[in-house]
Amino acid sequence: xxxxxxxxxxxxxxxxxxxxxxxxxxxxxxxxxxxxxxxxxxxxxxxxxxxxxxxxxxxxxxxxxxxxxxxxxxxxxxxxxxxxxxxxxxxxxxxxxxxxxxxxxxxxxxxxxxxxxxxxxxxxxxxxxxxxxxxxxxxxxxxxxxxxxxxxxxxxxxxxxxxxxxxxxxxxxxxxxxxxxxxxxxxxxxxxxxxxxxxxxxxxxxxxxxxxxxxxxxxxxxxxxxxxxxxxxxxxxxxxxxxxxxxxxxxxxxxxxxxxxxxxxxxxxxxxxxxxxxxxxxxxxxxxxxxxxxxxxxxxxxxxxxxxxxxxxxxxxxxxxxxxxxxxxxxxxxxxxxxxxxxxxxxxxxxxxxxxxxxxxxxxxxxxxxxxxxxxxxxxxxxxxxxxxxxxxxxxxxxxxxxxxxxxx
Numbered sequence: 001x002x003x004x005x006x007x008x009x010x011x012x013x014x015x016x017x018x019x020x021x022x023x024x025x026x027x028x029x030x031x032x033x034x035x036x037x038x039x040x041x042x043x044x045x046x047x048x049x050x051x052x053x054x055x056x057x058x059x060x061x062x063x064x065x066x067x068x069x070x071x072x073x074x075x076x077x078x079x080x081x082x083x084x085x086x087x088x089x090x091x092x093x094x095x096x097x098x099x100x101x102x103x104x105x106x107x108x109x110x111x112x113x114x115x116x117x118x119x120x121x122x123x124x125x126x127x128x129x130x131x132x133x134x135x136x137x138x139x140x141x142x143x144x145x146x147x148x149x150x151x152x153x154x155x156x157x158x159x160x161x162x163x164x165x166x167x168x169x170x171x172x173x174x175x176x177x178x179x180x181x182x183x184x185x186x187x188x189x190x191x192x193x194x195x196x197x198x199x200x201x202x203x204x205x206x207x208x209x210x211x212x213x214x215x216x217x218x219x220x221x222x223x224x225x226x227x228x229x230x231x232x233x234x235x236x237x238x239x240x241x242x243x244x245x246x247x248x249x250x251x252x253x254x255x256x257x258x259x260x261x262x263x264x265x266x267x268x269x270x271x272x273x274x275x276x277x278x279x280x281x282x283x284x285x286x287x288x289x290x291x292x293x294x295x296x297x298x299x300x301x302x303x304x305x306x307x308x309x310x311x312x313x314x315x316x317x318x319x320x321x322x323x324x325x326x327x328x329x330x331x332x333x334x335x336x337x338x339x340x341x342x343x344x345x346x347x348x349x350x351x352x353x354x355x356x357x358x359x360x361x362x363x364x365x366x367x368x369x370x371x372x373x374x375x376x377x378x379x380x381x382x383x384x385x386x387x388x389x390x391x392x393x394x395x396x397x398x399x400x401x402x403x404x405x406x407x408x409x
Contacts, residue, residue, distance in 0.1 A: 001071075001074060001092060001102065004102065005074070005083075006071075008083065012037075012044065014037060014083065015037070015085060015086060016036050017034070017070065017082065017083045018034050018035075018081065018082045018164075019035075019070075019073050019077070019078040019080070020032045020078060020079075020081075021078055022077065022079070023076070023077060023096075028077060029052060030057075031053070031328070032050075033048055033050055033077075034048075034051070035049075040060060044063060045063075046061050046063065046066035047060050048066070048069065074094065078094070079094045079095075080168055084107070084109045085107065086107060086111055087107060088105065088106065089108050090102055091103040091105070093168065108200075122157040123160040123161060123164065123195065124153075124191070125143075126144070128143050129143040130194065132190040132194055132222070132228075133153070136190070137149065138156075138187075139153075152187060156187060156188060156191045159188050159192075159332070160192075162332075162343065162345060166274045166345065167200070169273050171248055174203075176205070176248045176249065177207075177247050177248050178204060178205070178247070178248060178250075178251065179206075179209065179247050179249075179251070179266075180206065180208045180251040181251070181266070182209070182238065183209060183210050183253075184215060184253075184254070185218075186222075189206060189231070189233075190226075192206065193228055193231045194228075197228070197230065204230060205231075205232075206232070207232050207234060207243075207244075208231070209233075209234050209235075211235065211236070216233045216235050238252075238255065244270065245270070247266075247267070247272050250264075250266065250275050250277075252264070252276075252278070253278045255277075257280075257282060258284055260279040261284075261316070262377070263277065264316060265377040265378055268323050268381065269381075274347055275320070275325070275345070275346040275347075276344070276345055277346075278341075278343050279342065282308060282312040284372070284373055285312050288368075289308055290369040291367060291369065311368060313329060313344060315361070315374070315375075316374055317329055318361045319361070319378065320346045321357055322357055322383065323378060324348060326348075326349040327344060327346040328345045328346075329342055330342070331343075
Protein backbone atom coordinates (compact mmCIF):
# COMPACT_ATOMS: atom_id res chain seq x y z
CA UNK A 1 0.00 0.00 0.00
CA UNK A 2 2.79 2.43 0.89
CA UNK A 3 4.60 1.56 -2.35
CA UNK A 4 1.40 2.10 -4.39
CA UNK A 5 0.97 5.59 -2.94
CA UNK A 6 4.63 6.47 -3.50
CA UNK A 7 4.45 5.26 -7.12
CA UNK A 8 1.32 7.32 -7.78
CA UNK A 9 2.97 10.52 -6.54
CA UNK A 10 6.26 9.81 -8.30
CA UNK A 11 4.36 9.38 -11.58
CA UNK A 12 2.15 12.44 -10.94
CA UNK A 13 -0.81 10.27 -11.96
CA UNK A 14 -3.26 11.11 -9.16
CA UNK A 15 -6.51 12.73 -10.30
CA UNK A 16 -8.46 12.55 -7.04
CA UNK A 17 -8.46 10.57 -3.80
CA UNK A 18 -11.09 10.12 -1.10
CA UNK A 19 -10.46 8.66 2.35
CA UNK A 20 -13.40 7.70 4.59
CA UNK A 21 -14.57 5.33 7.34
CA UNK A 22 -12.56 6.33 10.42
CA UNK A 23 -10.67 3.56 12.20
CA UNK A 24 -11.37 5.24 15.56
CA UNK A 25 -13.65 8.20 16.18
CA UNK A 26 -11.79 9.45 19.22
CA UNK A 27 -8.54 10.46 17.55
CA UNK A 28 -9.69 12.97 14.89
CA UNK A 29 -12.66 15.29 14.46
CA UNK A 30 -12.90 15.19 10.66
CA UNK A 31 -14.76 12.35 8.94
CA UNK A 32 -13.48 12.40 5.35
CA UNK A 33 -10.48 13.71 3.42
CA UNK A 34 -10.43 14.46 -0.30
CA UNK A 35 -7.21 15.09 -2.24
CA UNK A 36 -6.68 16.68 -5.64
CA UNK A 37 -3.70 18.14 -7.54
CA UNK A 38 -3.49 21.93 -7.98
CA UNK A 39 -0.94 24.35 -9.41
CA UNK A 40 0.27 27.09 -7.07
CA UNK A 41 2.86 29.61 -8.29
CA UNK A 42 3.56 27.31 -11.24
CA UNK A 43 4.41 24.42 -8.90
CA UNK A 44 2.46 21.16 -8.48
CA UNK A 45 0.82 20.80 -5.08
CA UNK A 46 -1.91 18.59 -3.65
CA UNK A 47 -4.88 20.10 -1.88
CA UNK A 48 -6.23 18.14 1.10
CA UNK A 49 -9.84 18.95 2.03
CA UNK A 50 -10.64 17.85 5.60
CA UNK A 51 -14.39 17.47 6.07
CA UNK A 52 -15.75 18.25 9.54
CA UNK A 53 -19.40 18.23 10.61
CA UNK A 54 -20.01 21.84 9.64
CA UNK A 55 -16.91 23.01 7.78
CA UNK A 56 -14.17 22.01 5.34
CA UNK A 57 -10.53 22.99 5.94
CA UNK A 58 -7.90 22.92 3.18
CA UNK A 59 -4.17 22.32 3.24
CA UNK A 60 -1.85 22.49 0.23
CA UNK A 61 1.21 20.21 0.29
CA UNK A 62 4.16 19.50 -1.95
CA UNK A 63 4.22 16.08 -3.67
CA UNK A 64 6.65 14.63 -1.11
CA UNK A 65 4.60 15.98 1.81
CA UNK A 66 1.38 14.78 0.20
CA UNK A 67 2.69 11.24 -0.29
CA UNK A 68 3.65 11.02 3.37
CA UNK A 69 0.35 12.49 4.55
CA UNK A 70 -1.65 10.09 2.35
CA UNK A 71 0.31 7.15 3.72
CA UNK A 72 -0.41 8.21 7.30
CA UNK A 73 -4.10 8.65 6.53
CA UNK A 74 -4.41 5.05 5.36
CA UNK A 75 -2.13 3.57 8.01
CA UNK A 76 -3.48 5.41 11.04
CA UNK A 77 -6.81 7.13 10.37
CA UNK A 78 -9.10 5.60 7.74
CA UNK A 79 -10.31 2.15 6.76
CA UNK A 80 -11.00 2.80 3.10
CA UNK A 81 -9.74 4.94 0.27
CA UNK A 82 -10.53 5.47 -3.40
CA UNK A 83 -7.57 6.65 -5.50
CA UNK A 84 -8.42 7.62 -9.07
CA UNK A 85 -5.37 7.92 -11.32
CA UNK A 86 -4.75 8.27 -15.02
CA UNK A 87 -3.80 4.57 -15.12
CA UNK A 88 -6.45 2.92 -12.93
CA UNK A 89 -8.79 3.29 -9.94
CA UNK A 90 -7.58 1.73 -6.70
CA UNK A 91 -10.02 0.85 -3.90
CA UNK A 92 -8.13 0.32 -0.62
CA UNK A 93 -9.94 -1.54 2.15
CA UNK A 94 -8.39 -2.03 5.60
CA UNK A 95 -9.91 -4.39 8.16
CA UNK A 96 -9.88 -3.84 11.92
CA UNK A 97 -6.98 -6.28 12.13
CA UNK A 98 -5.18 -4.21 9.50
CA UNK A 99 -5.58 -6.67 6.66
CA UNK A 100 -5.21 -4.61 3.50
CA UNK A 101 -7.08 -5.35 0.27
CA UNK A 102 -6.49 -3.35 -2.91
CA UNK A 103 -9.04 -3.65 -5.72
CA UNK A 104 -7.94 -2.38 -9.13
CA UNK A 105 -10.40 -1.21 -11.79
CA UNK A 106 -10.14 0.59 -15.10
CA UNK A 107 -9.58 4.33 -14.83
CA UNK A 108 -12.91 6.15 -14.48
CA UNK A 109 -11.56 9.72 -14.71
CA UNK A 110 -9.36 11.69 -17.04
CA UNK A 111 -6.71 14.24 -16.15
CA UNK A 112 -8.18 17.58 -15.08
CA UNK A 113 -7.20 21.23 -15.20
CA UNK A 114 -4.82 21.95 -12.31
CA UNK A 115 -5.82 25.59 -11.92
CA UNK A 116 -6.32 26.35 -8.23
CA UNK A 117 -9.64 28.07 -9.00
CA UNK A 118 -10.81 25.70 -11.68
CA UNK A 119 -14.51 25.02 -12.30
CA UNK A 120 -16.05 22.60 -9.84
CA UNK A 121 -15.84 19.02 -11.05
CA UNK A 122 -19.20 17.26 -10.89
CA UNK A 123 -20.02 13.56 -11.19
CA UNK A 124 -22.16 14.55 -14.17
CA UNK A 125 -20.04 17.12 -15.99
CA UNK A 126 -21.19 20.39 -17.42
CA UNK A 127 -20.77 20.55 -21.19
CA UNK A 128 -21.22 16.79 -21.61
CA UNK A 129 -24.78 15.93 -22.73
CA UNK A 130 -26.51 13.38 -20.49
CA UNK A 131 -29.62 11.92 -22.04
CA UNK A 132 -31.88 11.90 -18.99
CA UNK A 133 -30.88 15.47 -18.04
CA UNK A 134 -31.76 16.61 -21.56
CA UNK A 135 -35.12 14.81 -21.41
CA UNK A 136 -35.89 16.34 -18.00
CA UNK A 137 -35.11 19.83 -19.24
CA UNK A 138 -32.03 20.40 -17.08
CA UNK A 139 -29.54 20.43 -19.97
CA UNK A 140 -29.86 21.38 -23.60
CA UNK A 141 -28.65 19.04 -26.33
CA UNK A 142 -25.17 20.59 -26.23
CA UNK A 143 -24.82 19.78 -22.54
CA UNK A 144 -25.27 23.32 -21.23
CA UNK A 145 -27.12 23.44 -17.92
CA UNK A 146 -30.11 25.78 -18.11
CA UNK A 147 -29.81 28.67 -15.68
CA UNK A 148 -33.18 28.08 -14.00
CA UNK A 149 -32.29 24.40 -13.44
CA UNK A 150 -28.79 24.87 -12.05
CA UNK A 151 -29.88 24.27 -8.44
CA UNK A 152 -31.42 20.96 -9.49
CA UNK A 153 -28.22 20.06 -11.37
CA UNK A 154 -26.16 20.73 -8.22
CA UNK A 155 -28.61 18.72 -6.11
CA UNK A 156 -28.34 15.72 -8.43
CA UNK A 157 -24.54 15.85 -8.31
CA UNK A 158 -24.50 16.23 -4.54
CA UNK A 159 -26.68 13.13 -4.29
CA UNK A 160 -24.37 11.17 -6.59
CA UNK A 161 -21.33 12.24 -4.55
CA UNK A 162 -22.99 10.63 -1.53
CA UNK A 163 -23.71 7.50 -3.57
CA UNK A 164 -20.03 7.38 -4.63
CA UNK A 165 -18.98 7.14 -1.00
CA UNK A 166 -21.14 4.06 -0.31
CA UNK A 167 -20.35 2.03 -3.42
CA UNK A 168 -17.77 -0.08 -1.50
CA UNK A 169 -20.59 -1.20 0.82
CA UNK A 170 -22.72 -2.61 -2.00
CA UNK A 171 -22.46 -6.30 -2.94
CA UNK A 172 -20.15 -7.26 -5.80
CA UNK A 173 -20.50 -10.01 -8.37
CA UNK A 174 -24.28 -9.96 -8.74
CA UNK A 175 -27.04 -7.59 -9.88
CA UNK A 176 -28.12 -4.95 -7.37
CA UNK A 177 -31.74 -4.35 -6.34
CA UNK A 178 -32.65 -0.78 -5.38
CA UNK A 179 -36.01 0.64 -4.28
CA UNK A 180 -36.85 4.35 -4.29
CA UNK A 181 -39.86 5.03 -2.06
CA UNK A 182 -41.88 8.17 -2.82
CA UNK A 183 -39.89 8.74 -6.01
CA UNK A 184 -42.05 11.63 -7.28
CA UNK A 185 -40.77 13.04 -10.58
CA UNK A 186 -37.69 10.83 -10.14
CA UNK A 187 -34.86 13.21 -11.03
CA UNK A 188 -32.61 11.41 -8.56
CA UNK A 189 -33.91 7.96 -9.50
CA UNK A 190 -32.86 8.51 -13.11
CA UNK A 191 -29.55 9.97 -11.91
CA UNK A 192 -28.90 6.89 -9.74
CA UNK A 193 -29.67 4.52 -12.62
CA UNK A 194 -27.48 6.48 -15.06
CA UNK A 195 -24.56 6.63 -12.63
CA UNK A 196 -24.60 2.96 -11.58
CA UNK A 197 -25.71 1.35 -14.83
CA UNK A 198 -24.29 3.61 -17.56
CA UNK A 199 -21.19 5.09 -15.90
CA UNK A 200 -20.24 2.32 -13.46
CA UNK A 201 -21.57 -0.49 -15.68
CA UNK A 202 -23.18 -2.29 -12.76
CA UNK A 203 -25.97 -4.76 -13.40
CA UNK A 204 -28.98 -3.64 -11.40
CA UNK A 205 -32.73 -3.27 -11.09
CA UNK A 206 -34.32 -0.10 -9.71
CA UNK A 207 -37.97 0.20 -8.70
CA UNK A 208 -39.54 3.61 -8.05
CA UNK A 209 -42.74 3.72 -5.99
CA UNK A 210 -45.19 6.61 -5.61
CA UNK A 211 -48.92 7.19 -5.12
CA UNK A 212 -49.37 9.54 -8.09
CA UNK A 213 -50.47 7.46 -11.09
CA UNK A 214 -49.90 10.25 -13.64
CA UNK A 215 -46.35 10.83 -12.40
CA UNK A 216 -45.58 7.09 -12.51
CA UNK A 217 -46.90 6.87 -16.07
CA UNK A 218 -44.68 9.79 -17.11
CA UNK A 219 -41.61 8.22 -15.48
CA UNK A 220 -42.18 4.85 -17.17
CA UNK A 221 -42.55 6.59 -20.54
CA UNK A 222 -39.28 8.42 -19.99
CA UNK A 223 -37.47 5.24 -18.90
CA UNK A 224 -38.66 3.56 -22.11
CA UNK A 225 -37.46 6.47 -24.27
CA UNK A 226 -34.07 6.32 -22.59
CA UNK A 227 -33.92 2.52 -22.99
CA UNK A 228 -33.41 2.11 -19.25
CA UNK A 229 -34.73 -1.43 -19.33
CA UNK A 230 -34.10 -2.24 -15.66
CA UNK A 231 -35.76 0.89 -14.28
CA UNK A 232 -39.45 0.45 -13.44
CA UNK A 233 -41.99 2.67 -11.72
CA UNK A 234 -45.04 1.42 -9.83
CA UNK A 235 -48.06 3.01 -8.17
CA UNK A 236 -48.11 1.97 -4.54
CA UNK A 237 -47.88 2.85 -0.87
CA UNK A 238 -44.69 2.38 1.13
CA UNK A 239 -46.31 0.49 4.00
CA UNK A 240 -48.08 -1.99 1.68
CA UNK A 241 -45.22 -2.81 -0.71
CA UNK A 242 -44.18 -6.45 -0.22
CA UNK A 243 -43.04 -7.54 -3.68
CA UNK A 244 -39.41 -8.21 -2.77
CA UNK A 245 -37.64 -10.36 -0.20
CA UNK A 246 -34.20 -8.76 -0.41
CA UNK A 247 -33.05 -5.25 -1.38
CA UNK A 248 -29.50 -3.88 -1.51
CA UNK A 249 -30.23 -0.14 -1.33
CA UNK A 250 -33.29 1.81 -0.21
CA UNK A 251 -33.72 5.47 -1.15
CA UNK A 252 -36.46 7.65 0.31
CA UNK A 253 -36.41 11.36 -0.44
CA UNK A 254 -38.96 13.73 1.09
CA UNK A 255 -41.39 11.03 2.22
CA UNK A 256 -43.53 12.87 4.76
CA UNK A 257 -43.68 12.26 8.48
CA UNK A 258 -43.91 8.55 9.37
CA UNK A 259 -43.76 7.50 5.70
CA UNK A 260 -39.98 7.88 6.15
CA UNK A 261 -40.13 5.51 9.14
CA UNK A 262 -42.15 2.97 7.16
CA UNK A 263 -39.47 3.03 4.46
CA UNK A 264 -36.68 2.68 7.03
CA UNK A 265 -38.44 -0.33 8.57
CA UNK A 266 -38.72 -1.96 5.14
CA UNK A 267 -35.03 -1.31 4.49
CA UNK A 268 -33.93 -2.84 7.78
CA UNK A 269 -36.11 -5.94 7.39
CA UNK A 270 -34.79 -6.42 3.85
CA UNK A 271 -31.25 -6.23 5.22
CA UNK A 272 -30.39 -3.36 2.86
CA UNK A 273 -26.66 -2.67 2.68
CA UNK A 274 -27.24 1.06 2.15
CA UNK A 275 -30.03 3.44 3.16
CA UNK A 276 -30.27 7.02 1.87
CA UNK A 277 -33.14 9.04 3.32
CA UNK A 278 -34.05 12.74 3.27
CA UNK A 279 -36.98 13.09 5.70
CA UNK A 280 -39.69 15.70 5.33
CA UNK A 281 -42.42 17.17 7.54
CA UNK A 282 -41.61 15.40 10.82
CA UNK A 283 -44.94 16.00 12.58
CA UNK A 284 -45.10 12.91 14.80
CA UNK A 285 -43.09 14.19 17.77
CA UNK A 286 -44.49 17.73 17.71
CA UNK A 287 -47.55 16.72 19.74
CA UNK A 288 -45.56 14.32 21.93
CA UNK A 289 -42.54 16.32 23.06
CA UNK A 290 -42.93 17.42 26.66
CA UNK A 291 -40.22 18.46 29.12
CA UNK A 292 -40.84 21.28 31.56
CA UNK A 293 -37.17 22.15 31.81
CA UNK A 294 -37.25 22.90 28.07
CA UNK A 295 -40.27 25.24 28.20
CA UNK A 296 -38.20 28.30 27.20
CA UNK A 297 -37.68 26.51 23.88
CA UNK A 298 -40.83 24.41 23.53
CA UNK A 299 -43.21 27.28 24.32
CA UNK A 300 -42.39 28.82 20.93
CA UNK A 301 -44.09 26.94 18.09
CA UNK A 302 -41.39 27.53 15.48
CA UNK A 303 -38.64 26.39 17.84
CA UNK A 304 -40.64 23.38 18.98
CA UNK A 305 -41.20 22.40 15.33
CA UNK A 306 -37.48 22.59 14.55
CA UNK A 307 -36.49 20.77 17.73
CA UNK A 308 -39.06 18.03 17.02
CA UNK A 309 -37.67 17.56 13.51
CA UNK A 310 -34.07 17.35 14.75
CA UNK A 311 -35.06 15.00 17.58
CA UNK A 312 -36.94 12.79 15.11
CA UNK A 313 -33.90 12.40 12.87
CA UNK A 314 -31.59 11.86 15.84
CA UNK A 315 -33.89 9.10 17.08
CA UNK A 316 -34.00 7.51 13.63
CA UNK A 317 -30.21 7.53 13.38
CA UNK A 318 -29.76 5.97 16.82
CA UNK A 319 -32.35 3.27 16.14
CA UNK A 320 -30.61 2.38 12.87
CA UNK A 321 -27.32 2.14 14.77
CA UNK A 322 -29.00 -0.21 17.25
CA UNK A 323 -30.20 -2.39 14.38
CA UNK A 324 -26.73 -2.92 12.91
CA UNK A 325 -26.04 0.19 10.81
CA UNK A 326 -23.40 2.91 10.87
CA UNK A 327 -25.32 6.12 10.42
CA UNK A 328 -24.37 9.66 9.42
CA UNK A 329 -26.52 12.79 9.20
CA UNK A 330 -25.27 14.94 6.32
CA UNK A 331 -26.23 18.24 4.73
CA UNK A 332 -27.88 17.34 1.45
CA UNK A 333 -28.30 20.76 -0.20
CA UNK A 334 -27.91 24.36 0.92
CA UNK A 335 -30.36 25.73 3.49
CA UNK A 336 -31.16 28.56 1.09
CA UNK A 337 -32.85 26.05 -1.22
CA UNK A 338 -34.88 24.15 1.39
CA UNK A 339 -34.80 23.67 5.17
CA UNK A 340 -35.39 19.93 4.54
CA UNK A 341 -31.71 19.42 3.88
CA UNK A 342 -30.60 16.58 6.19
CA UNK A 343 -29.78 13.24 4.60
CA UNK A 344 -29.62 10.09 6.71
CA UNK A 345 -26.95 7.82 5.24
CA UNK A 346 -26.69 4.38 6.82
CA UNK A 347 -24.50 1.46 5.81
CA UNK A 348 -24.76 -1.99 7.25
CA UNK A 349 -21.86 -2.78 9.57
CA UNK A 350 -20.83 -4.22 12.88
CA UNK A 351 -22.87 -2.78 15.74
CA UNK A 352 -21.18 -0.98 18.59
CA UNK A 353 -21.87 -1.47 22.30
CA UNK A 354 -25.60 -2.15 22.07
CA UNK A 355 -26.42 -1.91 25.77
CA UNK A 356 -24.76 1.48 26.11
CA UNK A 357 -26.43 2.78 22.93
CA UNK A 358 -29.84 1.48 24.07
CA UNK A 359 -29.52 3.15 27.46
CA UNK A 360 -28.47 6.39 25.82
CA UNK A 361 -31.38 6.21 23.41
CA UNK A 362 -34.08 5.35 25.99
CA UNK A 363 -32.86 8.09 28.34
CA UNK A 364 -33.35 10.69 25.60
CA UNK A 365 -36.65 9.19 24.41
CA UNK A 366 -38.12 9.17 27.91
CA UNK A 367 -36.82 12.64 28.78
CA UNK A 368 -38.83 14.21 25.93
CA UNK A 369 -41.76 11.75 26.32
CA UNK A 370 -41.42 10.51 22.75
CA UNK A 371 -43.19 7.46 21.33
CA UNK A 372 -41.44 7.01 17.96
CA UNK A 373 -43.11 5.10 15.14
CA UNK A 374 -39.84 3.48 14.08
CA UNK A 375 -39.24 1.99 17.52
CA UNK A 376 -42.75 0.56 17.68
CA UNK A 377 -42.46 -0.83 14.15
CA UNK A 378 -39.09 -2.47 14.83
CA UNK A 379 -39.65 -3.52 18.46
CA UNK A 380 -38.75 -7.13 17.68
CA UNK A 381 -35.38 -6.03 16.25
CA UNK A 382 -34.36 -3.89 19.21
CA UNK A 383 -32.86 -4.78 22.61
CA UNK A 384 -35.02 -5.61 25.63
CA UNK A 385 -38.40 -7.26 25.73
CA UNK A 386 -40.05 -4.99 23.18
CA UNK A 387 -41.80 -2.93 25.88
CA UNK A 388 -41.18 0.78 25.97
CA UNK A 389 -40.28 2.30 29.31
CA UNK A 390 -43.06 4.87 28.91
CA UNK A 391 -45.60 2.06 28.67
CA UNK A 392 -46.97 2.99 25.25
CA UNK A 393 -48.14 0.56 22.61
CA UNK A 394 -45.67 -1.01 20.19
CA UNK A 395 -48.22 -1.59 17.47
CA UNK A 396 -46.94 -0.58 14.05
CA UNK A 397 -50.25 -1.03 12.25
CA UNK A 398 -50.72 2.64 11.52
CA UNK A 399 -51.50 4.82 8.58
CA UNK A 400 -48.48 6.57 7.14
CA UNK A 401 -48.48 9.72 5.09
CA UNK A 402 -46.91 9.43 1.66
CA UNK A 403 -45.08 12.34 0.10
CA UNK A 404 -47.92 12.63 -2.43
CA UNK A 405 -50.03 14.25 0.28
CA UNK A 406 -47.58 17.01 1.16
CA UNK A 407 -47.54 20.40 -0.53
CA UNK A 408 -43.90 20.98 0.51
CA UNK A 409 -42.46 18.02 -1.48
